[in-house]
Amino acid sequence: MRAMQLTAPGTLELRTVPVPEIGPGDLLLRVGAAGICHSDSYVLGLPFQMSEQPLTLGHEIAGTIEAVGADVAGRTAGERGVVYLCWSCGTCRECLRGNENVCLAAGRTAMPPCPGLGPDGGMAEYVRIPAHTFVPIGELDFAVAAPLADAALTPMHAVNGARDQLWPGATAVAIGIGGLGHVAVQILRATTETRIIAVDVAADKLELAKACGADVTLLADDDTAAAILDLTDGRGAEAVFDFVGTDPTAKLAAATVAPNGAYRMVGLGGGVPGIDAGPAGAPGSLPWGATVRKSYGGTRSDLVDSVALALAGKVRPEIECFDLADARTAFDRLDAGAIRGRAVLVP
Numbered sequence: 565m566r567a568m569q570l571t572a573p574g575t576l577e578l579r580t581v582p583v584p585e586i587g588p589g590d591l592l593l594r595v596g597a598a599g600i601c602h603s604d605s606y607v608l609g610l611p612f613q614m615s616e617q618p619l620t621l622g623h624e625i626a627g628t629i630e631a632v633g634a635d636v637a638g639r640t641a642g643e644r645g646v647v648y649l650c651w652s653c654g655t656c657r658e659c660l661r662g663n664e665n666v667c668l669a670a671g672r673t674a675m676p677p678c679p680g681l682g683p684d685g686g687m688a689e690y691v692r693i694p695a696h697t698f699v700p701i702g703e704l705d706f707a708v709a710a711p712l713a714d715a716a717l718t719p720m721h722a723v724n725g726a727r728d729q730l731w732p733g734a735t736a737v738a739i740g741i742g743g744l745g746h747v748a749v750q751i752l753r754a755t756t757e758t759r760i761i762a763v764d765v766a767a768d769k770l771e772l773a774k775a776c777g778a779d780v781t782l783l784a785d786d787d788t789a790a791a792i793l794d795l796t797d798g799r800g801a802e803a804v805f806d807f808v809g810t811d812p813t814a815k816l817a818a819a820t821v822a823p824n825g826a827y828r829m830v831g832l833g834g835g836v837p838g839i840d841a842g843p844a845g846a847p848g849s850l851p852w853g854a855t856v857r858k859s860y861g862g863t864r865s866d867l868v869d870s871v872a873l874a875l876a877g878k879v880r881p882e883i884e885c886f887d888l889a890d891a892r893t894a895f896d897r898l899d900a901g902a903i904r905g906r907a908v909l910v911p
């Protein structure tokens with residue numbers, strides 16, 4: 565089969581490799597589509613190799629069951645679905661509580677095995693997946709469904725974890741309207757009666773935010789924090805979701821979250837919000853009661869929520885499709901900020 569593999573730092577190659585063998589608890593999925601996340605671009609840009617073997621990238625996978633492992637009950641060939649990206653143990657205390665994204669087996673860094681970032685991923689014709697990671701998608705288009713696995717799952721988790729602040733009339737800010745951010749706006753629109761403020765450095769991304777349901781759009785510059793405070797009578801936004809995570813966006817989030825508000829770090833730009841433990845109001849301090857969560861992926865239940873919203877027609881990732889062989893072009897366009905929504909590879 566064809567697989568798009570990371571073969572050396574920064575090097576992507578379309579290679580012919582054997583169709584994966586499956587174990588008794590696995591499924592073999594015929595890939596219908598695989599999304600490209602900014603995290604893939606980050607991995608591609610690392611100056612070292614994550615594994616000695618060539619690695620098939622791709623953690624946003626949708627496809628059809630081709631073969632079912634001997635011990636798997638309740639799944640049949642021909643079913644269509646999307647793959648839950650936390651390949652967690654399923655039996656530890658956190659998994660049993662539904663917090664599979666911080667599975668104990670993953671240790672303190674808590675990143676359970678993720679396809680395309682350890683085990684081979686979905687930028688290929690077939691992928692092996694643990695059976696419990698398969699979530700049915702009905703008749704959803706594969707290319708639309710694939711981004712649900714991360715670009716919807718991750719914002720859904722961040723939003724679900726901030727629901728106590730998202731009351732009708734509250735203000736929610738989404739910073740960075742790329743793959744994750746544009747779906748976040750749709751999720752907020754579909755599941756809350758908040759006023760949604762979208763922030764991006766690019767005007768076309770703000771147009772996309774409007775189309776996804778944002779009430780207010782702001783170009784990110786030195787005045788953005790003041791604009792958000794103005795819009796909220798100086799109090800700040802009840803929830804701020806940062807899908808960029810660089811110094812400027814982290815500082816913007818800390819400077820605009822309301823008392824008791826929810827600041828959610830999602831983007832992995834390595835930024836430092838510069839928060840100190842001084843009294844509220846001191847420069848660089850959070851207002852009283854504000855919470856910060858470093859949000860990783862989501863739970864299986866967050867993915868089921870995401871699929872349900874997509875099936876109801878309330879969430880629909882914007883996609884730009886590329887042939888699997890054209891992955892490099894898709895990555896280059898993503899890095900240039902030229903993708904509207906999510907780039908998706910079709911094998």
Ligand code: NAD
Nearest residue numbers: 602603740741742743744764765784830831832859860861
């Ligand atoms: P993307 O490239 O599709 O979108 C990024 C968006 O941010 C673009 O629209 C860009 O114009 C905008 N942007 C860049 N700098 C900005 C700034 N200073 N202010 C406002 N907007 C700015 O990326 P993506 O795939 O949506 O991923 C977003 C981030 O989330 C990445 O860092 C990625 O690694 C991370 N991520 C985290 C998790 C998690 O579990 N925490 C999961 C998936 C992705």
Ligand code: ZN
Nearest residue numbers: 601603623714
């Ligand atoms: Zn991702």
